[in-house]
Amino acid sequence: MNTHKDNNIVQHAKITENEFIKFKEIIYKTTGIELKENKHNLIESRLIKRLRHHKLDNYSDYYQLILKDKKELQLMINQVTTNETSFFRENKHFDYLTRKILPQTKERLRIWSAASSIGVEAYTIAMVVNEQLSPRHLPFEILASDINIDVLKQAKEAVYEIRFSENIPKNYLHKYCLKGHGDMQNKFAINDYLKQKLSFAQINLTKPISPQVGKFDIIFLRNVLIYFDIQTKKNVVKYVLQHLKPNGYFFIGHSDTLFNISDEVVQVMPTAYQTVFQ
Ligand SMILES: C[S@@+](CC[C@H](N)C(=O)[O-])C[C@H]1O[C@@H](n2cnc3c(N)ncnc32)[C@H](O)[C@@H]1O
Known part of the structure; x- marks a missing residue:
């Protein structure tokens, strides 16, 4: 043996x-x-x-x-599952959010981080969105989902090793993060204000998604399609896009592609899409 x-x-x-x-x-x-x-x-x-x-x-x-x-x-x-992630990963998406999407926003925003891993993508979105919407008193909410319940637990706790803070701009670190002390000195936490903007759910993207999840203005589906074969990619994108509002925005990871996968959305910049005007 x-x-x-x-x-x-x-x-x-x-x-x-x-x-x-x-x-x-x-x-x-x-x-x-x-x-x-x-x-x-x-x-x-x-x-x-x-x-x-x-x-x-x-x-x-x-x-x-x-x-x-x-x-x-x-x-x-x-x-x-492979859960590699980082704050402000592929920053051009957050830049696009800041420059193009948020200045036009006039009402409550619903955003979905659809394979959120330990939550740092969703907290990045929360920081960026809060900067623009809270001075204008516009509410927003973010759903963080994953198939892996261990990473969702960590996303809810929102406590991370210090090395994860590297890419967070200093002013955001001061505003939204708390440095650990004593046993926790190698860690930092996201503050309660930002945490309450998030909700969490276990969602398997390869199966039809419950209508109860609702519709979103913006969906991030980043760095997960790479693990699937063509037919599964097509199904996942179809299920996810059923939850995107008309004119909503859709972001995928830098090594993902929608070529031959979906024509329901049009490209607004590489790896960023918008639903076709209806
Ligand atoms: C590499 S991480 C990407 C995290 C984040 N989106 C980013 O770009 O930094 C991929 C995540 O997809 C999740 N995942 C894999 N298969 C999935 C499925 N069928 N449904 C939902 N999530 C899945 C994994 O658990 C993992 O947390």
Whole structure:
């Protein structure tokens, strides 16, 4: 057997080709994420913790467990998503928001960060929007959603390691962030004023989205389409755009494309779109 046990704790377990195919299929079915052929190491490194937790020494037994146990399936999903993100990532979108969209805004804004990871995209939006709308007494709200409930929990807590503050402009840091003390001195938190602008939901973008989510003026769907195959990208964009208001704005990540994916929106600058006038 390809395992190494030390005091009954599995240190390492090698995934077989059959096991890898089964995980690849269930990950695709539940999240839309398409694992490439050579991602065996990635699965091993991300799932070994779950095997250890259940004192299992092979991936077939763990696979049987996730088939039976919905909670464990969610924990597996939490492990396999890639959640890399940063404040003010792809700043040209926030620049466009500041220069083009917000000066024209005349009423309440609803904005959706549709694969929000740990929430820093949504808090970036909140800072930028608040700067322009609060002096004009215009309300706004932001929905942050993700498939991974661990990252949503962190988004709700809004406590981050100091390294995440690097890209936040100094005046925003002073206005919207609180430096940690004592045990928390390597961390900072988003203040309550900004936190109350956000709500959170677990939404799987590869399945039809509940109409209760409502319609938005602006949707950010950034750096998530890259994990999907063409048909899944088409479905995701279709489901998401059903929630964009007429003339609403739609932002995708720098390595994503809508070419051959959707013609429901027109490009206003690279990776930024608007619904066709209706
Ligand atoms: C790389 S992060 C992007 C975060 C942020 N949008 C940004 O650009 O910085 C991708 C996120 O997509 C989420 N994700 C992956 N598949 C998903 C799905 N089917 N439905 C909703 N979210 C998904 C992951 O959990 C992860 O947090």
